[in-house]
Every structure is written in C-alpha cells, then in structure tokens.
Amino acid sequence: MLFKRKKKTDETQLHIESIPDESTKGFNVVEICEQMVDAARELEDNRAEYALVTNYLTDIERMENMSETDKKTMNDAAANILTLEKTRSDFLKTKNRISDSQYAQMQQLEEEIPRAIKRLEKNESCLNLINKDLRYLEGEKVQFDIDGEYAKGRQKTFRVYAVLLVVFFAVVVTVCTLMQLVYGVDTTVFMLIGALLSAVAGSFVLLTYQSYSDEVKSAAASKNKAVALENRVKIKYVSIKNAVDYTYEKYNVKNSKEFVYNYEQYLLAVKDKERFRRTNEDLEYNSKKLVSVLTKNNFYDARVWLNYTNAIVDHKEMVEQKHELIVRRQKLRGRMSFNVETITRLRREILSHRSELGDRIHEVNRILNKIAELDMEVQSED
Numbered sequence: 540m541l542f543k544r545k546k547k548t549d550e551t552q553l554h555i556e557s558i559p560d561e562s563t564k565g566f567n568v569v570e571i572c573e574q575m576v577d578a579a580r581e582l583e584d585n586r587a588e589y590a591l592v593t594n595y596l597t598d599i600e601r602m603e604n605m606s607e608t609d610k611k612t613m614n615d616a617a618a619n620i621l622t623l624e625k626t627r628s629d630f631l632k633t634k635n636r637i638s639d640s641q642y643a644q645m646q647q648l649e650e651e652i653p654r655a656i657k658r659l660e661k662n663e664s665c666l667n668l669i670n671k672d673l674r675y676l677e678g679e680k681v682q683f684d685i686d687g688e689y690a691k692g693r694q695k696t697f698r699v700y701a702v703l704l705v706v707f708f709a710v711v712v713t714v715c716t717l718m719q720l721v722y723g724v725d726t727t728v729f730m731l732i733g734a735l736l737s738a739v740a741g742s743f744v745l746l747t748y749q750s751y752s753d754e755v756k757s758a759a760a761s762k763n764k765a766v767a768l769e770n771r772v773k774i775k776y777v778s779i780k781n782a783v784d785y786t787y788e789k790y791n792v793k794n795s796k797e798f799v800y801n802y803e804q805y806l807l808a809v810k811d812k813e814r815f816r817r818t819n820e821d822l823e824y825n826s827k828k829l830v831s832v833l834t835k836n837n838f839y840d841a842r843v844w845l846n847y848t849n850a851i852v853d854h855k856e857m858v859e860q861k862h863e864l865i866v867r868r869q870k871l872r873g874r875m876s877f878n879v880e881t882i883t884r885l886r887r888e889i890l891s892h893r894s895e896l897g898d899r900i901h902e903v904n905r906i907l908n909k910i911a912e913l914d915m916e917v918q919s920e921d
Contacts, residue, residue, distance in 0.1 A: 568889065572906050575885045579910050582878040589871040594839035596864050599857070601836050609832050616829040617844075617851035623822040624848075630815050636804035641791065645805040652802055655786060659795045662783045669776045676769045680762055687758035690751040697748040704744060708737035882910060 605613065637645075645652060711733030718724045792798040826845055833841035850856040889903060 568903060571885050571889055575882055575910055578878045578881040582875055585871050585875045589868060592864050592868045598838045599861050601838060605836055609836060612832045613829060613851060616825045617848035619825040620822060620848045621852060623818050627818050636808045637801055641801060642805060642808055656798055659786045659798060662779050663795050665779050669772055672772055676765050679765045683758045683762035687755050690754035693751045694748055697744050700744045704737055704741050708733060
C-alpha cells in the first residue's frame with residue numbers, strides 16, 4: 540500500500556463490563572453493544588487513515604505549488620537518489636570478487652604483496668631454469684656413462700688386438716727360424732719386416748688403447764663433476780621450492796598467475812568498497828537535502844518521499860500516486876459512512892428496547908455515551 544500509516548493509532552477504548560448475557564424476546568443487548576464497539580473502532584481507524592491520506596494529498600499539492608528554486612532542489616536531489624540507489628543495488632547484487640578471508644588477509648598485508656608477487660614470479664622462473672638444468676645434467680650423466688662404457692668396450696677390443704699381434708710376431712719368428720734351419724733360407728729380411736709390422740701395429744694398438752683409457756677416466760671425471768653440480772643445483776632447488784610453497788600456502792594460491800589475479804581482484808574490490816562508501820555518503824547527503832526542502836515547505840511527512848523519488852522525478856508516476864490516494868480516500872469515506880450508519884442503526888435499536896433493559900440500562904448508557912463522544916460526521920470532500 541502506498542503511503543502507509545506511520546504508526547498504528549490506539550484503538551478506541553470501548554469495552555463491555557458487567558452486562559448479563561440475557562435475551563429479552565430475541566433482543567440480545569450484549570451482541571448489539573459488541574457490534575457497536577467493533578463499528579466504532581473501525582470508524583476511528585478509518586478516520587485516522589483518512590486523515591493520513593488527506594495529509595499526503597495535501598503534500599502533493601504543496602509540491603505542485605513550491606517555488607521553482609525549491610522544485611529544482613527537490614528534483615535534483617530525487618534524481619540523484621534514484622541514480623545512487625540503483626548504483627548501490629547493482630553493487631549489492633555483484634558477486635564478491637574474492638572471499639572475505641582473502642580480502643582481510645590482503646588488506647592486512649597490502650604493502651608487502653607487490654614485493655611478494657615479484658619474489659614469487661622470480662622464484663618460479665628460477666625453478667623452471669633449475670628444472671631445465673637438472674634435466675640437462677641428467678642427460679649429461681647418461682651420456683658420460685655411455686661414453687665410458689663405449690671406451691671400456693674399445694679397450695677390451697684392442698687388448699685382443701695386442702694379443703693377436705704378439706701371436707702374429709711369434710708365428711713369424713717361428714716360421715722364419717724353421718725355414719732357415721731346415722732349408723737354409725736366409726729369412727732375416729722377413730723377420731725384420733715382421734718385426735717392423737708388429738712394432739707399427741703394436742704402437743697403434745698401444746696408443747689407441749691408451750686413448751680409450753683416457754676417455755674412460757675423462758667420462759668418469761665428467762660424470763663426477765655433473766653429479767656434484769647436480770647436487771648443488773638440487774640444494775638450491777629445494778631452498779627455492781620451500782620459499783615458493785610457503786608463499787602458495789600463505790596466500791592460498793596455486794601459482795603466481797593466480798596470486799596476481801587475486802591481488803587485482805582485491806584492488807578492484809577496494810575501489811568497489813570505496814565507491815560504495817561514497818555512494819552511501821552521497822545518498823545520505825541528497826536524502827537530507829530532499830527532506831530539508833520538503834520540511835521547509837511544511838510537508839506533513841517529508842521522509843516518506845524518500846521512498847517515492849521516482850514519483851517526484853516522473854510526472855506520470857506522481858499522477859498515478861495521486862489517483863491512488865484519491866481512490867483510497869473515497870473507499871475510506873465509504874467505510875466510514877457505513878460504520879456511522881451501522882452505529883446509528885444499532886443505537887436506535889437499543890433505545891427502542893430501553894424499557895426492557897432493567898438494571899443493565901446504566902452500563903448500556905455508559906457505552907452509548909462513550910460512542911456518542913465520537914464525531915459521527917463524515918467528511919464529504921474529495
């Protein structure tokens with residue numbers, strides 16, 4: 540209901556006391572008195588609301604007759620209130636950007652968060668580089684193992700070659716010696732050639748074997764260096780990883796991107812809250828301004844118009860409000876006329892049976908006098 544009553548009017552203090560519930564030829568005085576009291580109470584309520592509706596209609600007339608300066612002040616304040624209330628309503632409908640606990644934490648640690656983000660981003664970048672280094676070192680270790688095993692295999696092969704050369708030289712010496720002893724052939728040249736070939740091949744085998752031996756040692760040394768470097772890198776990795784995990788846990792994030800996102804949402808939430816605070820301040824300022832200008836023009840209820848600023852701004856809406864108040868007043872006047880007629884009819888009925896009341900006449904007269912104190916005239920203007 541538009542323009543509701545500001546407070547409930549006290550009910551009419553009418554009640555029935557010590558009236559015996561007796562009937563005389565179908566006439567029940569208690570029931571008739573109860574009906575009169577109910578009608579009188581409703582009449583009083585109707586009159587109170589009628590006066591209220593009339594006051595609001597009078598306020599609308601005052602609004603129409605205000606000075607242009609006051610009208611402009613009123614319209615500007617009402618338009619601002621409408622805009623500000625929409626802004627506040629939109630804000631209240633907006634889903635929280637971050638949880639209240641996250642907001643409280645970031646508010647408490649606001650100054651250190653930018654540095655924490657930079658540290659986290661740097662540490663995450665270091666972890667990525669370290670992971671690459673560890674993968675590279677692991678590959679190097681595998682390659683050194685392969686190189687060492689290959690060199691060891693070649694060493695075994697050349698040891699076999701060395702044995703074969705010795706056997707070959709022994710065979711050449713033996714054959715040449717036998718030929719010289721049995722056939723008297725001079726085999727000196729052949730022995731020299733065999734010795735030379737054996738020496739050359741032996742030198743090659745020996746040098747190659749030594750080369751592979753050096754490779755085995757080099758691979759082992761390189762692997763040891765890689766292992767030592769890997770251990771140092773792992774220690775660094777563990778240290779940085781602990782720092783990263785602590786930051787994740789402290790700020791309840793999974794990575795620096797989420798941390799940055801949450802911080803950005805926090806900054807937006809701060810702006811939202813500041814905007815909401817300013818909106819409330821502006822709303823309060825314009826509300827006071829509107830109430831002040833209406834109070835200045837002797838409005839019956841200046842504050843009620845804070846709920847109907849749309850009617851102040853929109854003339855069509857004001858026409859509808861006025862029409863509704865007029866209709867309400869007409870209905871109230873109809874109810875008041877009905878109650879007056881009811882009370883009058885019931886009073887006549889009681890008076891027509893006065894001679895039958897006996898000892899109850901005094902209490903009935905008291906009730907009738909109480910009801911008679913009410914102004915039974917119904918207003919007729921609309």
